Every structure is written in structure tokens, then in C-alpha cells.
Amino acid sequence: MLAKLPEPVEIAGGVHWIGALDPDLRTFDLILKTANGTTYNAYAVRGPEGVVVVDTVKEEFSEEFFTRLEQVADYDEIRAVILNHLEPDHTGAVPELMRRAPHAHIFCSVRALKVLTALLKDELDNYGYTLTDTGDRCSLSGRPISFVNTPYLHWPDTQCTFLEDEKLLFSGDVFGCHFCDDRLYNDRVGDFRFSFEYYFKHIMRPFKRWVLQAVDKIEPLAPELIAPAHGPILRDNPLSYVRSYRTLSNSYLPNEVEGREKSLLVFYMSAYGATADMAKAVHDGASSVEGVRVSLYDLQGGETEPFVDLIESADGLVFGSPTVNGDAVKPVWDVLASLISIETRGKLGGAFGSYGWSGEAVPMIEDRLRGLKMRVPAKGLRIKFHPTDKELDDCRDYGRTLAESLVGKAKPKVVDFADL
Amino acid sequence: MAKGKLSFTDIDVTVTVPAGTRVIEVSEKVGAGIIYGCREGDCGTCLMKVEGGMEYLSEPTALEDKVLKENMAGKDMRCACQAQVLGDGEVKVHPA
The missing domain is CATH 3.40.50.360 (Flavodoxin domain)
Structure with a gap:
């Protein structure tokens, strides 16, 4: 089941998964093990006025990403590129994507600007960008989109993007895990519970208090589909994963020291x-x-x-x-x-x-x-x-x-x- | 040489310092909870809350101003690696 997917996968109305599969990866970022590889999930959202790209992939998987993107959009249709998190495994194809997409405008969080500048260097002067914060809403390519700032999950820049008409949350690294299975959906892939908790423990655990703040912002949105940047797309009971983040943010040992002690x-x-x-x-x-x-x-x-x-x-x-x-x-x-x-x-x-x-x-x-x-x-x-x-x-x-x-x-x- | 007082309210320590001393030079020595990243006014890790005596700190440079804006810092925030004690008064700081 780990063969490379030939086609983009439509995951919601006008929304395609256009990411890349990396089944052979065994160590991620030097510190994380993965027995099942990983995926770099990117998405294309088509609206009446064009196409929005949400995140990209690790640089060495760029051609896989571009091949899928080209099957659902022409480059001159791309109006916006949303970057939920600027780490290289999600922005490896951004410099080339911006060169190819002449009308693309970048959307990222305020804190991301510093890293965006480091990523695109002088080329950033050629592009327009908008810095986003929680509650910012706009119509991109004719689709209603809002942003949720989720700092320190797990970088200062991290945010989630909500496609309101599909109640679809593009969550970046949040609710993600390193697990590669080309069946893509959480109710079809193999058992990834261990990978989900392992990812939280190694990536999100130092930022538990920020996780709880993010969950407070995400729960009211009641997403019906969560599309993270790594691992399975969460379509079956997505809110259970949000609740799981709350549970995982509790102390691993019950606190026996009472009151002010x-x-x-x-x-x-x-x-x-x-x-x-x-x-x-x-x-x-x-x-x-x-x-x-x-x-x-x-x-x-x-x-x-x-x-x-x-x-x-x-x-x-x-x-x-x-x-x-x-x-x-x-x-x-x-x-x-x-x-x-x-x-x-x-x-x-x-x-x-x-x-x-x-x-x-x-x-x-x-x-x-x-x-x-x-x-x-x-x-x-x-x-x-x-x-x-x-x-x-x-x-x-x-x-x-x-x-x-x-x-x-x-x-x-x-x-x-x-x-x- | 003019001297100023620099108080770290998280550990209840006040240090008498020569004018021109950067907060970073003192906070690490006394073990205050202000933390540091790049130490050169780029990352904003050392943002601290100035609880009193802001007027006895040097004005932010263009470099620090940029970092404060990037980090959406409030008006009572400064970078400990950049702010210098001017003397003739007491500055009270706390980790952000």
C-alpha cells in the first residue's frame, strides 16, 4: 500500500491533496524515529476566481508536488500561497513555486516573516505578502478562508487555516504525525495511534500550555475535516484528535502536590x-x-x-x-x-x-x-x-x-x- | 561614573550597575529567569517586561525596534540583550 500515488486526491469540494509520500524515511530532523516513513501534505483549493495552494513539500520531493499540482491547476491560476509553517519540510518547493506562479500572493503569520525572508532572500521583493493573525478572514480565489494563529506548535510562526465553506482545517504540523500510507485517510490507513502520540510527545510536549491555547481556538470551529501537513488526513471523528491534544497536554504524572505547595x-x-x-x-x-x-x-x-x-x-x-x-x-x-x-x-x-x-x-x-x-x-x-x-x-x-x-x-x- | 539600580523581580535581587550596562550582562550572573537566544537583537527570545523605570533604559535602536515589532511586543517590553541601564534611577524587570 506504499506505492506512490499517481494522482492528486480530492479530499473535499474543490480541494485536492497534492503532497508527497516519503515511505523510506526512518529518522526525521535527527531526533524523531519513524517506522512508517512520513508524508509531506500540501493542498490545492480551487475557487471561482482561481487556486490557493496550502503548504508545499520538502525540497527533494518538489517534482512529485509539482506533478500533482499541474494536474489540478495552471500556474497562472494560482492566486495565493498559504504557508502555515515555514520549516523546510513544508517550504522546500516554495521558491520554485513562486517563480512559476506569476500571480501568487503569500499569506503567513506575522512571526513567519523573518523566516520567509531567510527562505526567499532578495526574491521576496518580487512578491506580495500578507501577514495573518487569529480571526483574519478573507476570500481567496472566491473561497472563504480564516486564520488561527497557533504559536509554538511547534515554532513561533505556526498557524492553521480554516476553509469555512467545507469546515476544513489545514492544521500544519498540529494533529500531524510521521506515518506514510497512500490510503491517506485516518479511517483507511494502518494503525497510526502510536505515531500520533509519539509525534506529540517529541514535537508538541514542550509547548503544552500553547497547545491548550490553540485547542481553545480550534474547538469552536468544529472542523469536519482536519488536513495536517504530515500523516493521515483526519476525516473520521476529527474532533477526537483535537480532544486528544487536550488530554496529552495533561501532566504525565498526576500532580500530588496540593494547593500552593x-x-x-x-x-x-x-x-x-x-x-x-x-x-x-x-x-x-x-x-x-x-x-x-x-x-x-x-x-x-x-x-x-x-x-x-x-x-x-x-x-x-x-x-x-x-x-x-x-x-x-x-x-x-x-x-x-x-x-x-x-x-x-x-x-x-x-x-x-x-x-x-x-x-x-x-x-x-x-x-x-x-x-x-x-x-x-x-x-x-x-x-x-x-x-x-x-x-x-x-x-x-x-x-x-x-x-x-x-x-x-x-x-x-x-x-x-x-x-x- | 553614574550608577543605576537594576532589579530582577522574579528572584528579588537588585544590582547596582555602572551606567551603560546591558541587562544581559547582569541577569545571567544573578540567575534571573530572563532567557537568551541569539544575544544580538535578532531573535526576540530575551524579551522582558519592564515593570518600572523604563525611562532609565536606553532608547531602543532601530535594530531592537524591528525585533520588538516582529514579536508584537507590548510597550512595556524590551530586549534584555539590547537595553542598557542609564543610571540615576531604578529599573525593574521580569521575564516576559
Whole structure:
């Protein structure tokens, strides 16, 4: 069933799928696996006054796209090119399409302009473009079209386009997945549930709060057909996929911290017990602050993925690592590297660790936490060899300071720039 | 040299800084939650909310103005990698 489709496929009145199939793809964007390849979905909408093209394909599939497009439209009929998302797998054919379609006018979101400029370079001066926002409505080629801005699903530029007379939502990457099956429709292709959830988990998960905002905008439209930019076209019960995005945006672990209580997680690794002792003292100090639930985890005893689920719903994270060969230890980096799949922006972070010679681990972890868009309100704690009783008091103070910062009880600090 | 005060309200830290200091030079050192992307006024990642003392920040350059417009920033928003503290007053900032 994976042979290349010879013809465009009419999916609604005057609307054709003119995308491309990529059944052999196994790794997408370096980070995503796909056991079923993918599709690059593009669409042509015919109206009484011409044709609108919605999205294109990855550049190496351009000829497949143009072949299908030419079967449903002449280039001089194309009045508009709508770009829901400017990533290269959807805009690979745009430069050539604009050269071939002399009357085409581009429609994209306000945030997309910067990327559009990078895509078309000086050629953009030859074309007209309109920047769109939620609620903008227009008649394109005689068909009623409105736009829904859906930022961060999964780029700042992303939007959906709604063809009102067919209640058809061209959703871009939203509600998409990497699954290639030339039967195209969700009620005809193979079982793609795993692919749908996998795609959400790796593409949309860091942007859950934006997903919920987008779903709030899309649900009232009650689309009867959802045509995403990857994977099956959702014609059977399309709203169930919208609801699924809402469900998938819930925390993977139910939140047990009630009301105003904050959650602080202390992770550590220890070779000789020194960093472990520090971790226990940091934990004890933090636990003395009312309103904070503090948890202590030895990274040697866990696997990365469940920790990531735990971190997603936490308010603060502290990592303890000894310094080995001038670096933090690998299990700490494994967790820190995996946090790209969740939202960490605004969480509180901290680092501590014992060391023998140079102690680079702590500042390196702090840099990574800042890179994850976290706030790091207190300078990390480094202790040479095993902590003394006085140094364990310092660890308790450090834990207390972090916890106080988490519940807004930190004492205001005034410092001079020269002392930083 | 004139000095100004720069307060990061998300972490309750106030820093006395020499006039001309960019917010980015301070915020990372104190661990405030303002985040950075390109660090050269192009991407808009470091948009911050100025909660007070906007008059004690340098005027946006043409470059920053462009980024603010592209990101549909409100009138109380600035790019932390571009805005400089002028001195003689207190500026209060918070991550956007």
C-alpha cells in the first residue's frame, strides 16, 4: 500500500491533496524515529476566481508536488500561497513555486516573516505578502478562508487555516504525525495511534500550555475535516484528535502536590559518599521550609525517562554531581539533555557537588540549567572532598535558600555589579 | 561614573550597575529567569517586561525596534540583550 500515488486526491469540494509520500524515511530532523516513513501534505483549493495552494513539500520531493499540482491547476491560476509553517519540510518547493506562479500572493503569520525572508532572500521583493493573525478572514480565489494563529506548535510562526465553506482545517504540523500510507485517510490507513502520540510527545510536549491555547481556538470551529501537513488526513471523528491534544497536554504524572505547595526535586550521584551527604543536607535544609515538598533521588537507581516525567510537573530541580575529569557525570547529563522534550522555562534550578581538584561540574550544570531557561537564584555549592559539619550546615542553608526562593520567601538581595 | 539600580523581580535581587550596562550582562550572573537566544537583537527570545523605570533604559535602536515589532511586543517590553541601564534611577524587570 506504499506505492506512490499517481494522482492528486480530492479530499473535499474543490480541494485536492497534492503532497508527497516519503515511505523510506526512518529518522526525521535527527531526533524523531519513524517506522512508517512520513508524508509531506500540501493542498490545492480551487475557487471561482482561481487556486490557493496550502503548504508545499520538502525540497527533494518538489517534482512529485509539482506533478500533482499541474494536474489540478495552471500556474497562472494560482492566486495565493498559504504557508502555515515555514520549516523546510513544508517550504522546500516554495521558491520554485513562486517563480512559476506569476500571480501568487503569500499569506503567513506575522512571526513567519523573518523566516520567509531567510527562505526567499532578495526574491521576496518580487512578491506580495500578507501577514495573518487569529480571526483574519478573507476570500481567496472566491473561497472563504480564516486564520488561527497557533504559536509554538511547534515554532513561533505556526498557524492553521480554516476553509469555512467545507469546515476544513489545514492544521500544519498540529494533529500531524510521521506515518506514510497512500490510503491517506485516518479511517483507511494502518494503525497510526502510536505515531500520533509519539509525534506529540517529541514535537508538541514542550509547548503544552500553547497547545491548550490553540485547542481553545480550534474547538469552536468544529472542523469536519482536519488536513495536517504530515500523516493521515483526519476525516473520521476529527474532533477526537483535537480532544486528544487536550488530554496529552495533561501532566504525565498526576500532580500530588496540593494547593500552593511547591515541589523541589534533589537529584545526585556520588562516588565516595561526599556528594550524597551534601544531597541529604540540601534536602534537609529545603524540607525545613513550609510549603515545599522535597524529594531526594539517587540517579544510580533510576532511568532517565521516568525522571523526565517527574521533572515536568516539578517547580524546582537541584542536581548534585562530583567532578570527574573536569566534568559532571554522565547520568546527570543524560537527564539534563533529555529535558529538551518538556517545558523547563521558569523552573528553579540549582547545583552542588564535591570535588577533588577543579570542581567544574557545578558551574557546568548551572550553565545548562540557564540554557534550559530556568532561573538559578543562588550560587551553586562546591565542597572539596568530604564535607565537614560546618560545610553540611552550608548545604542545609543552600537547600533552605532554594526552597525559600521557590515559595517567594527569599529575602530581597542588594548587590554591587563588581561583586558578581 | 553614574550608577543605576537594576532589579530582577522574579528572584528579588537588585544590582547596582555602572551606567551603560546591558541587562544581559547582569541577569545571567544573578540567575534571573530572563532567557537568551541569539544575544544580538535578532531573535526576540530575551524579551522582558519592564515593570518600572523604563525611562532609565536606553532608547531602543532601530535594530531592537524591528525585533520588538516582529514579536508584537507590548510597550512595556524590551530586549534584555539590547537595553542598557542609564543610571540615576531604578529599573525593574521580569521575564516576559
